[in-house]
Amino acid sequence: MAYQTLLQYRTPGRGTSSITGDISDAVADSGIETGLCHVFIHHTSASLILCENADPTVRSDLETFMVRLVPDGDPMFEHMDEGPDDMAAHVRSILTKMDLTIPVTNGRLALGTWQGVYLWEHRHHGHHRKVTVTVTE
Amino acid sequence: MAYQTLLQYRTPGRGTSSITGDISDAVADSGIETGLCHVFIHHTSASLILCENADPTVRSDLETFMVRLVPDGDPMFEHMDEGPDDMAAHVRSILTKMDLTIPVTNGRLALGTWQGVYLWEHRHHGHHRKVTVTVTE
Amino acid sequence: MAYQTLLQYRTPGRGTSSITGDISDAVADSGIETGLCHVFIHHTSASLILCENADPTVRSDLETFMVRLVPDGDPMFEHMDEGPDDMAAHVRSILTKMDLTIPVTNGRLALGTWQGVYLWEHRHHGHHRKVTVTVTE
Numbered sequence: 001m002a003y004q005t006l007l008q009y010r011t012p013g014r015g016t017s018s019i020t021g022d023i024s025d026a027v028a029d030s031g032i033e034t035g036l037c038h039v040f041i042h043h044t045s046a047s048l049i050l051c052e053n054a055d056p057t058v059r060s061d062l063e064t065f066m067v068r069l070v071p072d073g074d075p076m077f078e079h080m081d082e083g084p085d086d087m088a089a090h091v092r093s094i095l096t097k098m099d100l101t102i103p104v105t106n107g108r109l110a111l112g113t114w115q116g117v118y119l120w121e122h123r124h125h126g127h128h129r130k131v132t133v134t135v136t137e
Numbered sequence: 138m139a140y141q142t143l144l145q146y147r148t149p150g151r152g153t154s155s156i157t158g159d160i161s162d163a164v165a166d167s168g169i170e171t172g173l174c175h176v177f178i179h180h181t182s183a184s185l186i187l188c189e190n191a192d193p194t195v196r197s198d199l200e201t202f203m204v205r206l207v208p209d210g211d212p213m214f215e216h217m218d219e220g221p222d223d224m225a226a227h228v229r230s231i232l233t234k235m236d237l238t239i240p241v242t243n244g245r246l247a248l249g250t251w252q253g254v255y256l257w258e259h260r261h262h263g264h265h266r267k268v269t270v271t272v273t274e
Numbered sequence: 275m276a277y278q279t280l281l282q283y284r285t286p287g288r289g290t291s292s293i294t295g296d297i298s299d300a301v302a303d304s305g306i307e308t309g310l311c312h313v314f315i316h317h318t319s320a321s322l323i324l325c326e327n328a329d330p331t332v333r334s335d336l337e338t339f340m341v342r343l344v345p346d347g348d349p350m351f352e353h354m355d356e357g358p359d360d361m362a363a364h365v366r367s368i369l370t371k372m373d374l375t376i377p378v379t380n381g382r383l384a385l386g387t388w389q390g391v392y393l394w395e396h397r398h399h400g401h402h403r404k405v406t407v408t409v410t411e
Contacts, residue, residue: 179386
């Protein structure tokens with residue numbers, strides 16, 4: 001029987017925020033010992049990633065890389081209804097994905113030592129973001 | 138007990154097609170109330186994405202971006218057995234992924250308001266594509 | 275009830291290695307007939323992909339593409355603690371992902387004819403890599 005819970009965040013604008021603690025808490029609340037923890041963000045301009053959790057320059061470098069790969073306001077984009085970061089945010093989300101699944105082992109989220117779960121806001125302004133966590137056995 | 142069904146598509150060539158309705162129907166047929174819906178494409182030159190579902194220019198801009206990121210017939214590619222879009226299609230599929238998992242909540246596919254599920258054909262010619270949907274609880 | 279097993283690899287340095295046989299064996303060992311097989315790598319500088327399994331130039335072209343997309347030692351990167359491939363390996367892993375889910379059908383891993391599962395080492399030196407396989411029904 002699956003356990004499911006909804007998490008809600010107010011992002012401060014473009015950038016990554018750790019949500020590892022909340023996901024670990026959901027696994028603990030589920031009472032499931034061996035299974036899968038699925039994390040899903042219900043938006044198309046924010047994504048979920050696993051990233052190195054020790055040195056913050058990894059995440060700032062990642063942002064720098066993505067700014068170069070998918071430039072805001074690129075003249076090739078037609079879809080600019082909500083500003084120059086609108087279409088870039090959609091492309092960034094598709095390249096980094098909105099779903100993520102992590103094993104549950106001995107009742108805990110089985111991340112590697114250096115792995116953290118991050119919500120990546122791709123819009124410049126802060127947004128209200130919904131994340132569903134589902135734990136199955 | 139998992140529910141599983143096979144969907145089959147004839148794509149019209151390169152581009153994205155909504156398959157949200159078929160995935161939602163599979164969830165309804167499963168009778169599962171709370172769980173996960175996994176979608177998988179059994180190919181290496183087509184992929185599955187979640188994308189904004191309201192303005193078609195989002196998907197045409199996405200195509201334009203990908204054409205620039207992974208140019209057909211790039212001289213760095215050796216693998217061109219099936220033409221200039223052959224290796225590009227493999228790279229595009231790996232960057233956008235062949236598997237996707239979405240929560241099931243209250244018996245329904247729990248997509249965000251603006252999220253749709255799209256099959257992305259990366260070859261210029263149409264192909265027969267198989268997609269397996271698995272719903273677990 | 276989920277089945278779970280840990281696989282361990284010693285990679286020979288940057289490049290892709292097939293792990294399809296080991297994943298298929300885990301599915302057979304699980305005894306599960308219909309469900310999902312989840313594969314997870316517990317690191318942030320190696321990833322898991324589905325790739326064409328017939329012509330090895332597909333994987334060498336993929337490597338060539340990634341070297342151009344995410345250059346080692348790119349001057350825009352600050353995080354270089356472990357050398358010029360350090361930050362590049364993190365970016366490559368995030369773009370190609372650390373988790374993968376494949377359907378299980380009739381007791382077997384339901385890959386397409388041309389799909390193989392590959393562990394992609396992104397560091398130049400070989401590393402010890404842990405992969406957890408979870409099979410659910």
